[in-house]
Structure formats: structure tokens, C-alpha cells
Amino acid sequence: MFRATSRLHTVCQAARSTLALRPVKYAPAYKAVSLTMFNTSRLYATSGSTKVVPLTAEKYPGFNRNEQFKKLEDSDVDHFKAIVGETGLIYNNEDDLAAFNTDWMNKYRGQSQLVLKPKTTQQVADILKYCTEQSIAVVPQGGNTGLVGGSIPVFDEVVLSLQSMNSIRSFDDVSGILTADAGCILEGLDNWLNEKGYMMPLDLGAKGSCHIGGNLATNAGGLRLLRYGSLHGTVLGLEVVLPDGSILDSMSTLRKDNTGYDLKQLFIGSEGTIGVITGVSILTPRRPKAVNVALLGLNTYEDVQKAFKQSRSELSEILSAFEFWDNNALQIYKKHSDAKPLMENEYPFYVLIETSGSNKDHDDEKLTNYLENMMVDEVAQDGVVAQDETQIKNIWGVREGFTEALGKEAAVYKYDVSMPVNKINDCLEDMRQHLKDGGVFGQPDSPIIDVVGYGHVGDGNLHLNIAANRVDKRVPALIEPYLFEWVAKQNGSISAEHGLGVAKNQFLSYSKSDGMIKMMKTMKNLLDPKGVLNPYKYLPSQ
Numbered sequence: 336m337f338r339a340t341s342r343l344h345t346v347c348q349a350a351r352s353t354l355a356l357r358p359v360k361y362a363p364a365y366k367a368v369s370l371t372m373f374n375t376s377r378l379y380a381t382s383g384s385t386k387v388v389p390l391t392a393e394k395y396p397g398f399n400r401n402e403q404f405k406k407l408e409d410s411d412v413d414h415f416k417a418i419v420g421e422t423g424l425i426y427n428n429e430d431d432l433a434a435f436n437t438d439w440m441n442k443y444r445g446q447s448q449l450v451l452k453p454k455t456t457q458q459v460a461d462i463l464k465y466c467t468e469q470s471i472a473v474v475p476q477g478g479n480t481g482l483v484g485g486s487i488p489v490f491d492e493v494v495l496s497l498q499s500m501n502s503i504r505s506f507d508d509v510s511g512i513l514t515a516d517a518g519c520i521l522e523g524l525d526n527w528l529n530e531k532g533y534m535m536p537l538d539l540g541a542k543g544s545c546h547i548g549g550n551l552a553t554n555a556g557g558l559r560l561l562r563y564g565s566l567h568g569t570v571l572g573l574e575v576v577l578p579d580g581s582i583l584d585s586m587s588t589l590r591k592d593n594t595g596y597d598l599k600q601l602f603i604g605s606e607g608t609i610g611v612i613t614g615v616s617i618l619t620p621r622r623p624k625a626v627n628v629a630l631l632g633l634n635t636y637e638d639v640q641k642a643f644k645q646s647r648s649e650l651s652e653i654l655s656a657f658e659f660w661d662n663n664a665l666q667i668y669k670k671h672s673d674a675k676p677l678m679e680n681e682y683p684f685y686v687l688i689e690t691s692g693s694n695k696d697h698d699d700e701k702l703t704n705y706l707e708n709m710m711v712d713e714v715a716q717d718g719v720v721a722q723d724e725t726q727i728k729n730i731w732g733v734r735e736g737f738t739e740a741l742g743k744e745a746a747v748y749k750y751d752v753s754m755p756v757n758k759i760n761d762c763l764e765d766m767r768q769h770l771k772d773g774g775v776f777g778q779p780d781s782p783i784i785d786v787v788g789y790g791h792v793g794d795g796n797l798h799l800n801i802a803a804n805r806v807d808k809r810v811p812a813l814i815e816p817y818l819f820e821w822v823a824k825q826n827g828s829i830s831a832e833h834g835l836g837v838a839k840n841q842f843l844s845y846s847k848s849d850g851m852i853k854m855m856k857t858m859k860n861l862l863d864p865k866g867v868l869n870p871y872k873y874l875p876s877q
């Protein structure tokens with residue numbers, strides 16, 4: 336039962352007049368929904384922009400082509416043709432190569448002349464064996480939805496696209512264990528599992544384009560890590576082709592297996608630098624029968640933390656996502672979207688709370704009590720609950736829409752950091768002040784439009800984005816390494832879930848000790864002595 340207060344009543348009346356969404360005051364009318372509706376607008380495949388993207392090798396300092404790598408000759412192309420067939424490659428065709436040479440945010444551009452699209456693991460093995468023998472550099476590529484330039488060539492590396500390896504291999508509907516090719520699109524897998532009452536254990540805005548292999552190579556986190564954990568926990572086995580062409584088959588379907596080193600873990604998050612993932616065995620959870628999504632407006636970051644703490648205690652096992660954004664992020668989103676506002680008034684912070692469970696009445700009661708407590712205790716100033724799938728989609732649409740909205744600004748500096756939850760807003764505030772002090776923010780003619788924050792607050796993961804109305808060299812110089820130093824002081828990570836690619840590799844020492852970096856380099860040299868796999872990335876060059 337809601338304890339109605341006049342303030343709550345007013346808030347809810349106001350909300351009711353502008354929204355189809357149900358304000359939090361009213362008695363539950365939830366519907367059991369299927370997660371398939373989380374297929375929001377899938378805009379990650381292309382930005383649709385026609386602007387010419389500068390070459391990564393020219394835009395960012397410090398790149399020199401490694402002259403140990405062979406320049407492609409016709410005989411090499413003929414060799415690859417014999418492996419993948421005439422239709423399994425794209426060669427010397429700028430138009431067709433463009434999508435493989437550029438990222439969807441138009442930030443990175445490579446100069447590859449050859450894309451290979453193998454159909455089998457053996458073809459991948461034959462390609463890598465030849466590349467290592469001939470010292471031909473290779474960039475493995477999945478759905479190309481990354482944000483750090485990890486899947487884009489820097490110079491003339493051959494692109495090894497996994498897009499033609501896209502079959503489901505097996506599914507056990509008792510254990511929920513799925514085995515699939517690396518080139519399967521995440522959303523395709525999720526839809527397929529939906530028919531069987533299961534779901535993928537990860538979800539991200541890019542799911543309509545990203546490949547499961549790319550998710551594994553980058554150890555993608557996404558929107559429900561809070562509930563289902565990281566890929567390091569849900570992956571049971573991998574099939575990986577090593578640079579020498581050998582196939583490391585650990586496609587286990589066992590939940591328990593303590594025989595030897597857990598080698599598959601090395602490849603999860605290795606960004607294609609020590610092997611190419613071609614197959615996966617993954618534990619999938621049952622698809623929840625009841626899903627609810629609520630949005631709260633809050634006055635302070637303290638309140639965000641209170642709402643989170645309380646959600647863990649009151650919603651506990653049914654809590655499946657706890658996301659946040661600040662009003663600054665909302666303003667950029669509004670600028671580029673004609674979606675109707677979700678709340679009549681604006682607040683400094685918002686949190687999206689999702690519950691997923693098997694008993695609708697039970698979940699409704701828990702969520703209702705929680706939301707009522709948030710309002711009555713004045714932790715939240717306003718709140719709405721989605722009443723149907725469209726409204727769930729609309730709320731998630733805002734959360735998932737920030738990346739694309741920011742991409743429409745003239746320039747955006749993207750950071751993906753993790754730290755103790757209580758430091759997240761300090762990080763944003765400090766960065767704003769630092770940029771004001773540096774003279775690039777806060778004045779009418781400043782290049783910076785705003786510093787915005789959103790992300791997986793429940794995981795301590797902040798997406799700090801700095802939008803600018805023009806390119807100004809002072810801006811990145813003020814952000815880096817300042818932000819990395821700030822994060823390191825909190826014992827945080829300079830890359831929580833997006834990876835290192837070419838964007839963060841030189842800053843690795845802010846998150847890893849010398850000893851760890853040395854060990855990583857040793858592993859790299861052991862598995863890829865010629866350094867042909869995804870060069871110029873991931874590890875610092877000196």
C-alpha cells in the first residue's frame with residue numbers, strides 16, 4: 336500500500352497530466368513482458384555521417400608502421416582466395432572496404448586494402464598460420480561497435496571479419512548452455528533463445544550489430560552485469576585460433592571443471608591480440624516472466640546512492656539493472672531527440688531501476704513498496720513506472736540514446752571509468768571545474784558544451800563524456816592524463832568495459848602495475864612472437 340502524502344499526490348498528478356507512464360503512486364497494473372522489446376533503435380552499425388574521418392595514423396601522434404610487417408602482394412591475395420574463395424574477401428575496393436576501415440563514431444580510420452570473411456574455424460586457422468609465416472598484420476573484427484578503436488586497422492593490416500561465422504552450434508534446454516559461432520549477432524542469439532524461454536546473460540545498446548565474439552574479446556559488460564555477472568563467469572568454454580594457426584578447443588559445457596589452468600579467461604578481454612575467438616559455450620539464464628522498469632528523478636548524488644543501497648536491500652534478488660544519468664546528459668539527448676519527456680519536471684539526477692523475476696505479483700509488491708519508500712522518504716522527487724512494453728522501451732531508449740546523441744556533436748571525448756560508487760559524481764564535478772579553470776568550459780565562446788555523466792552506477796561504472804562544439808587541442812590536453820590520474824588515485828580503472836584499443840593503451844600503467852604489464856607482454860610474445868595480431872593497440876608501445 337502506498338502511503339499517500341500531499342506532496343506525493345501533487346507530484347503524481349503533475350506527472351499524470353503529461354505522461355502515459357504510470358506515476359509511482361498508483362496501484363500496480365504491471366504486465367509480464369518479454370525482454371525482446373529491448374531491441375531499441377540499433378544505430379550502432381553506422382553513424383550515417385558523410386564527414387571524412389581523419390586517418391588514425393595521422394590524427395593521433397606516435398604511430399609508425401612496423402616495417403617488419405609485409406606489404407600485401409598479389410600472391411598473398413591469391414593465397415587467401417584459395418582459403419576463403421572469391422566471395423570470401425574484399426580487395427582494393429574503397430567503397431566496400433570503408434565500413435571495415437572506420438568505426439561507427441567516425442573517430443578512427445584505417446587503411447586496409449583487404450577484408451577476409453572466413454566461414455569456418457579451419458579457414459581462420461589457415462589464414463592466421465599464413466599471416467604469421469609471412470608477417471602479415473591482422474585485425475580481427477566483429478560487429479565493429481567498439482568505442483576505443485580496437486577493431487579498426489591503423490595502417491594496412493588485413494581485416495579478419497567473423498561475420499560469416501554466424502551459426503548456433505547447440506543448445507541444451509535443461510542446463511541453458513548455448514554453443515555458437517563468434518560471428519553471431521548478440522540480439523540474434525537473444526531472440527533465438529527467447530523462443531526457448533532463455534536469454535543472453537548480457538545486453539547492451541549495440542546488441543543489434545555487435546557480435547558475441549567481439550563481446551568476448553572486449554569483455555563487454557553492459558546493462559545487466561549487476562544481475563548476471565561478467566562474461567568471465569558465464570562463459571564455460573571458448574574455441575580460439577592462435578596466431579600460429581593452431582586451434583585451442585576448450586568448448587566445455589561443464590559448469591564445474593577444475594582440471595588445469597583456466598586458459599579461456601586469458602582471451603576474454605584480450606581484444607584480439609593473442610588469438611581469434613571463433614566459438615563460445617555460454618551459460619544462459621531463464622528469461623524472466625515479469626519485467627518492470629521505473630524511473631526516478633532525484634535531487635542529489637547522495638540520493639542516487641541511497642536509492643541504490645535501498646534497492647539492493649528491498650528488491651534484492653529481482654533487481655536486474657540500476658542505471659543513472661545526470662541532467663546534463665539528458666539535455667544533450669533532448670537536443671537530438673524528439674521523444675516526449677518522461678517526467679514533467681527535470682531533476683539533477685535520474686535512476687532507471689529494472690526488476691526481473693518469475694512471480695509478477697511478488698515483484699510488483701516489492702517494487703511498489705520500494706518506490707513508495709523512495710518517495711515518502713524524499714530520496715526521490717518524482718517517479719514513473721512503465722505500464723507496458725512500449726513504455727519500458729521508451730525509458731530504456733533514453734538511457735541507450737546518449738551515445739548516439741553525443742555522437743552528433745562536433746566533437747566528443749569519451750571516457751569509461753570505474754571507481755567506488757561514492758566517487759562518481761565527484762569525478763564529474765572535478766572534471767567540470769578543472770576544464771573551467773583551464774579556460775575551455777563555462778564561457779560563452781568555450782569549445783566545451785558540457786561534461787555529462789551516465790552509466791552503470793550499480794557497477795561503479797561511469798561513462799564520462801565531454802561534448803564540444805569544435806575541435807580544440809587544449810581540450811584533450813586538459814583531460815588526459817588528468818582524468819586517468821584522478822581515477823588511479825581512487826584505485827579505479829581507466830577502462831571499465833570498453834577496453835583499451837588505441838585510445839587507452841598508452842595509459843595502461845594508471846590501472847596496471849609494471850609487473851602486470853611485463854607479464855602481459857610476456858604472454859603476448861609467447862603466443863604471438865611476430866606481433867601480427869591487432870598491432871599498435873592494447874599494450875603500451877614502450
Ligand SMILES: O=C(O)CC[C@@H](O)C(=O)O
Nearest residue numbers: 540735737738749798800
Ligand atoms: O557512450 C558511452 O560512453 C557508453 C556506451 C555504453 O557503454 C553504454 O553504457 O551506453
Ligand SMILES: [Zn+2]
Nearest residue numbers: 557790798832
Ligand atoms: Zn556502458
